[in-house]
Amino acid sequence: MVDISIKRYIAWRAAQELQTGVVNLGIGIPTMVADYLPRGKVTLHSENGILGVGPSPAPEEEDPDLINAGKAPVTIQPHSSFFDSSLSFAMMRGGHLDATVIGALQVAQNGDIASWAIPGKDVLGVGGAMDLVAGAKRVIVATTHVTPKGEAKILPKCTYPLTATKRVDTIITEYAVFKIRQGKLMLVEKIDEISFEDLLTITGASYQIAEDFRTVVREQAMLELV
Amino acid sequence: MNDVRKEIIKTNVKFLSAEEAVSKIPNKARMMVGGFGRTGIPEKLLEAVIETTDLDGFTIISNNISEGSNLHHLFMGGRIKKAIGTYYTTSKEVVKAYRENRIEIELLPQGTLSEALRLGGSGIPAFYTPTSAGTELANNKESRVFNGREYVLEESLTAEVALIKAYKADKAGNLIYRKSARNFNPLMAMAADITIVEVDEIVEVGKLDPEEIITPFIFVDVVVKGGDTVNG
Numbered sequence: 001m002v003d004i005s006i007k008r009y010i011a012w013r014a015a016q017e018l019q020t021g022v023v024n025l026g027i028g029i030p031t032m033v034a035d036y037l038p039r040g041k042v043t044l045h046s047e048n049g050i051l052g053v054g055p056s057p058a059p060e061e062e063d064p065d066l067i068n069a070g071k072a073p074v075t076i077q078p079h080s081s082f083f084d085s086s087l088s089f090a091m092m093r094g095g096h097l098d099a100t101v102i103g104a105l106q107v108a109q110n111g112d113i114a115s116w117a118i119p120g121k122d123v124l125g126v127g128g129a130m131d132l133v134a135g136a137k138r139v140i141v142a143t144t145h146v147t148p149k150g151e152a153k154i155l156p157k158c159t160y161p162l163t164a165t166k167r168v169d170t171i172i173t174e175y176a177v178f179k180i181r182q183g184k185l186m187l188v189e190k191i192d193e194i195s196f197e198d199l200l201t202i203t204g205a206s207y208q209i210a211e212d213f214r215t216v217v218r219e220q221a222m223l224e225l226v
Numbered sequence: 227m228n229d230v231r232k233e234i235i236k237t238n239v240k241f242l243s244a245e246e247a248v249s250k251i252p253n254k255a256r257m258m259v260g261g262f263g264r265t266g267i268p269e270k271l272l273e274a275v276i277e278t279t280d281l282d283g284f285t286i287i288s289n290n291i292s293e294g295s296n297l298h299h300l301f302m303g304g305r306i307k308k309a310i311g312t313y314y315t316t317s318k319e320v321v322k323a324y325r326e327n328r329i330e331i332e333l334l335p336q337g338t339l340s341e342a343l344r345l346g347g348s349g350i351p352a353f354y355t356p357t358s359a360g361t362e363l364a365n366n367k368e369s370r371v372f373n374g375r376e377y378v379l380e381e382s383l384t385a386e387v388a389l390i391k392a393y394k395a396d397k398a399g400n401l402i403y404r405k406s407a408r409n410f411n412p413l414m415a416m417a418a419d420i421t422i423v424e425v426d427e428i429v430e431v432g433k434l435d436p437e438e439i440i441t442p443f444i445f446v447d448v449v450v451k452g453g454d455t456v457n458g
Contacts, residue, residue: 047336048262048406064265065407071263082405084412084440085262085289086344089337093356117362122324124331125315126363131337134357165360 006144006174008225009218012036014101014142014172021098022051022091024132027070029142030101036225043079045097047128049088052080069128089128092135100136102129104143104168106158109185109205111168113141114160123161133164145173145202152204154178154185174218175199178207186210191218235431239399240448244274247422247448251275251387254283254307258343258388258414259297262289266407268391268424270452272296275389276303283307287343287385289336289410293317304328310383312336333363338380340413346382347416347445354379388418391452392441395425396434399443408440415445424452 007029014029015036024045025033034044034055044053046068053068054075062073091097106114113133117123133139146152154171171178176199177189185207190199192215248271251257261267273296275281282305290313291298291306298317300306308330314320323329334342335357345353354377358364368379390411393404401423403411415421428451 046406048265048409050406063405065405067263067265067406071265076405082403082408084408085336085340085410086413089340093337122315122321123333123362124321124324125313126333126335127313128336130335130361130363131357134355134359135337162361 005222005225008032009222010142010144010172010174012221012225013177014140017140017170017172018042018099018101022096024092024097024100024136026100026102026129026132028103029144030103031070033101033142043077045088045091046074047085047088047092047132049083049085050074050076050080051083051091052077054080089131089135092128092131095135095137097132097136099138099140100132101140101142102132104141104153104163105147106160107141107143107154107168107171108158109154109156109180109207110183111166111180112158113139113163113168114158115163117161119160129163133167138169139164139167140170140172141168142172145175152202155204156206175202179210181210184208187213189214189216191216193218235398237398237443239443239446241397241428242448242450244270244424244450244452245278247271247450248274248279248281250420250422250448251279251281253281254285255281255387256285256385257287258383258385258390258410258418259286259288260388260390260409260411260414261292261295261297262406262409264292264295266391266403266409266411267292267295267297268389268422268452269296271389271422271424271450272300276300276305281305285310287311287339287383287414289339290314291317291320293319301329308332310334310339312339334380335363339383340410342380342383343410343413343417346384347413347418348382350382352379352381383417385414385418386420388414388421390414390421390423392423392425394427394429394434395423395446395449396429396431398431399423399446399449400434400439401425401441401443401446402434402438403440412441412445415441420447421445422448422450424450426452
């Protein structure tokens with residue numbers, strides 16, 4: 001298991017990319033991003049028909065008719081609205097959603113993403129993942145750098161079934177931040193605890209170092225996370 | 227001048243018991259069932275299908291088959307032949323049945339499902355969507371490039387029956403929904419030959435503000451008064 005504080009760091013770092021607008025958060029690490037968003041400035045969208053998702057309710061205030069896409073009870077905000085699934089997905093495909101933060105099984109250096117199926121296993125669940133990635137203006141992948149078995153997730157080419165082609169904009173891991181610019185994978189940030197050599201070793205894809213590259217001190221950020 | 231408030235309004239919408247309503251479902255029906263997770267599922271109508279009919283061989287169009295719901299009970303009774311939806315991995319029993327060839331599954335992205343329902347009820351037989359382009363869900367589907375981007379041709383969905391859940395109906399059959407229990411319900415109401423609605427409450431005509439009506443009665447055939455929401 002990955003240390004919870006590592007997951008929290010990834011979520012916190014992803015939240016730094018989101019200062020305003022409407023965002024849809026996927027399941028897993030992306031769900032934790034909500035804890036670090038600037039209050040009142042980012043509106044959360046849920047694909048089952050809510051714009052303006054609020055925090056989790058107290059147990060006695062749970063409403064079975066008010067859940068998020070992960071089927072967990074939620075609350076609403078003063079500016080919230082409800083709508084049917086078609087309108088909800090129109091918000092995605094129509095390019096109205098500023099960003100989505102999602103997890104991934106694999107990401108390719110050209111922005112392809114695989115996040116919904118494993119080869120050889122039954123392919124029985126896709127949900128809204130493909131629409132979200134196809135439609136959001138900006139696709140931010142928040143994931144651990146390697147699999148629990150230590151295999152690279154950022155690759156020259158995905159080997160798992162694709163969710164979408166060439167849609168990923170930013171990849172955030174516990175070690176680094178990459179951006180895909182003009183179809184090329186660029187390293188824009190790494191933490192000071194990892195060397196360039198080690199980062200290259202655990203990253204399957206080839207990348208260039210961006211002009212605006214920076215090194216950050218992760219410990220400092222992690223100390224402030226609950 | 228006539229006082230319109232005193233006119234007695236009569237539409238073709240019928241108000242029946244759950245048992246009477248589900249007796250209108252043909253055998254081996256292609257049937258839409260509303261709901262997302264455990265929210266917005268017409269549990270009482272499904273219970274009536276299970277308890278009071280011998281119907282089987284269903285093709286069910288629904289986002290998923292949630293464990294604990296009456297749709298899952300219908301499935302466990304071996305009465306669903308095929309499921310069209312987006313997410314089945316949350317039920318181990320459905321996954322097992324699929325592996326043992328006891329159920330056929332057609333998987334669609336959720337936005338494609340919802341739009342296929344909307345357009346199915348709108349007289350538009352197919353549409354192009356960017357979703358799933360370049361993925362294995364687009365295998366054997368036509369695609370076309372518009373403005374430099376690839377789009378997949380998807381067929382709209384219709385059915386013989388839709389079982390849906392709404393919050394309130396007025397006595398004309400107009401519907402409103404509650405919070406995230408709306409989900410696929412208004413879309414399915416449009417897309418079936420017979421739409422049967424389970425509601426928590428039936429109110430007099432005029433009690434719903436025309437501005438707030440989500441499903442106008444033209445899309446509704448039968449209204450059944452249910453209990454309170456099943457999980458609340």
